[in-house]
Amino acid sequence: MKTLKEMITEARQVVPEEGPADLQRRLKSGEPLALIDVRDPDEYRDGHIEAATNISRGFLEFRIAGVVSDPAMPIVLYCQTGLRSVLAAKALKELGYQHVINLVGGYQKWAQSGLPTVREMPLTPDQIQRYSRHFLLAQVGEKGQRRLLRSKVLLIGAGGLGSPTALYLAAAGVGTIGLMDGDVVDVTNLQRQILHTTADIGKPKVESGTRMLKALNPDVNVIPLAGRITVDNVMDTIKDYDLIVDGSDNFETRYLVNDACYLAGKTNVHGSIFQFEGMATVFAPGEGPCYRCLYPTPPPPGLVPS
Amino acid sequence: MLPGVIGTIQATEAVKVLLGIGEPLIGRLLTYDALGMRFREVKLRRDPNCPLCGGSPTIKDLAIHRNGGAACDVASNGGGEAVGASKPVARAGG
Numbered sequence: 111m112k113t114l115k116e117m118i119t120e121a122r123q124v125v126p127e128e129g130p131a132d133l134q135r136r137l138k139s140g141e142p143l144a145l146i147d148v149r150d151p152d153e154y155r156d157g158h159i160e161a162a163t164n165i166s167r168g169f170l171e172f173r174i175a176g177v178v179s180d181p182a183m184p185i186v187l188y189c190q191t192g193l194r195s196v197l198a199a200k201a202l203k204e205l206g207y208q209h210v211i212n213l214v215g216g217y218q219k220w221a222q223s224g225l226p227t228v229r230e231m232p233l234t235p236d237q238i239q240r241y242s243r244h245f246l247l248a249q250v251g252e253k254g255q256r257r258l259l260r261s262k263v264l265l266i267g268a269g270g271l272g273s274p275t276a277l278y279l280a281a282a283g284v285g286t287i288g289l290m291d292g293d294v295v296d297v298t299n300l301q302r303q304i305l306h307t308t309a310d311i312g313k314p315k316v317e318s319g320t321r322m323l324k325a326l327n328p329d330v331n332v333i334p335l336a337g338r339i340t341v342d343n344v345m346d347t348i349k350d351y352d353l354i355v356d357g358s359d360n361f362e363t364r365y366l367v368n369d370a371c372y373l374a375g376k377t378n379v380h381g382s383i384f385q386f387e388g389m390a391t392v393f394a395p396g397e398g399p400c401y402r403c404l405y406p407t408p409p410p411p412g413l414v415p416s
Numbered sequence: 417m418l419p420g421v422i423g424t425i426q427a428t429e430a431v432k433v434l435l436g437i438g439e440p441l442i443g444r445l446l447t448y449d450a451l452g453m454r455f456r457e458v459k460l461r462r463d464p465n466c467p468l469c470g471g472s473p474t475i476k477d478l479a480i481h482r483n484g485g486a487a488c489d490v491a492s493n494g495g496g497e498a499v500g501a502s503k504p505v506a507r508a509g510g
Contacts, residue, residue: 249437261434270419271426278427284434302419341481353433355426366481372468373477377433381426386450388422391441391460392429395469398443403463403470 118193121200127212130220133186137161144178144185146170148198149217153190155230159220162188163253167198171205176248181207188213188220230256237329241283255283259329262286264351266339266367268315269293271357271381273305280323280330287323288351290335291315339363344370355379361408368393368401418450 112120136143147154147162154164165173167189178185185207189195196212203210213220221227233241233252237259244250250258261284265272268291279287295303295310295318303315310318316334323332339347339358344366348354354376356367364380371378371393378393380401393400425446432438445458467474 250435254435254437257435258431263430263434271423274420274423275427275430278424279430282427282431284431302417304420341478344478353430355430357423357426366478369468369475369478369481379426379429379433381422383418383422386418388418388448388450389445390422390425390429390448391445392433394433394440394442399460399462400466400469402468402475403466404445404460406463406466 118196121196122212124203125196125199125210125212127192127196127214128186129214130223130225133159133213133220134225136184136186142183144183146174146177146185146187147217148187148189148195153217155232157221157227157229158217159188160226160228167194170198171201174202174205174207178207182209184209184211186211186213188216190216191218192216228260231259237283240327240329244282258283259285261353262288262351264288264290264348264354265357266290266354266363267357267359268303268305268319269299269357269359270302270383272355273303273319275355275357275381276305276319276323277326280327280332283327283329285329286331286333286351288333288335288347289316289319289323290337290339290347291319292336292338339366341366345374348374348376351376353377353379355381357381364401365408371395372400418448421448421450 133145137145145159145162147158147164148167148170149164150166151164154162158164163177165177185202187195187199187202187210189198192212192215195216199210199212217227233256241255244255245252263279263284263286265276265287268276268289272289272291276287276289291314293315295306295313295315297311299306300308305322306315306318314336316336320332320334323330335347337343348370354367354371356364356378358364358367364382367378372395375395377395379390380393381390382388391404392398429440432440443460445460447456447458448454449456462469464470
């Protein structure tokens with residue numbers, strides 16, 4: 111009979127191993143990679159590497175195909191100290207997965223190296239019910255929902271574009287929504303700005319917007335920011351958010367938001383409309399063009415209604 | 417109704433970026449014509465001469481946005497490759 115030690119030695123002969131720094135480099139490079147935490151669910155909840163999917167050791171062979179469809183995709187496995195996962199990695203190799211790597215020292219060494227970890231807040235029974243339809247979507251699931259709940263999105267403008275964006279993001283359970291707008295609700299807004307009601311006429315849009323979003327989903331932390339985004343407040347405002355959605359209605363603001371987001375390295379989800387036409391794109395610093403690549407100069411004043 | 421279409425696309429893109437799923441509209445401009453009821457997609461390229469994100473940027477802070485004027489007047493260095501969308505049409509209105 112083999113001893114445990116012999117089994118581990120045997121596994122190490124066929125499974126390449128990498129340390130926390132190697133894994134961090136792979137994660138940062140954005141290369142295709144499946145990171146699997148093979149510990150038990152309670153260990154995973156207490157703290158794990160954010161990108162990891164939890165499939166506990168006992169279910170690994172049964173569930174791996176649901177996470178990794180391409181047997182050539184690199185898979186990194188980890189457990190608490192790197193022993194359970196090296197045996198698990200050997201089992202995956204035997205199943206035909208070609209690039210299975212074990213994280214040396216496991217989660218413990220990763221955390222001790224000062225690399226980032228996340229701890230799962232248990233979802234409340236209300237949240238489990240509210241977001242149950244998201245759990246059915248493979249690309250969202252409970253993990254995606256937790257991520258949305260941890261996310262912070264800043265909406266610039268609570269008007270025509272900001273209204274539907276805010277409503278859907280709040281409904282979906284984006285945890286923190288900053289709502290920035292300096293206007294008050296006018297009766298002429300109401301044929302398109304569905305975040306506000308007739309009773310809100312004369313009130314600040316961020317006030318009526320906050321009330322509407324909280325009524326839709328009390329889970330969401332709505333931060334009303336009454337005022338315009340300006341050169342003096344933009345950097346300080348966007349720094350707290352993961353993502354900026356520009357629903358502004360003028361070129362000055364669009365250039366300002368574009369420049370600030372680029373300089374701060376924030377992704378800017380851009381949208382604009384005019385009469386019966388609209389457009390949308392995403393400006394991701396370092397990954398694609400920015401608003402200035404698209405519009406090097408603004409249109410002459412007078413050509414465009416403001 | 418038009419803003420509902422675009423705003424909802426923005427919300428969808430926001431969620432995709434937050435979750436790291438699908439193919440966000442990075443480097444692609446999606447346009448919507450409500451009267452014709454047509455969507456079109458235009459490929460966008462980075463402008464190597466972009467004063468902000470190009471090879472030798474001239475905008476390194478937000479100074480040009482001060483004193484309420486030149487905010488958007490900085491043109492690309494010009495020349496070189498054609499920029500971005502084939503014929504972007506300026507739009508405003510939120």
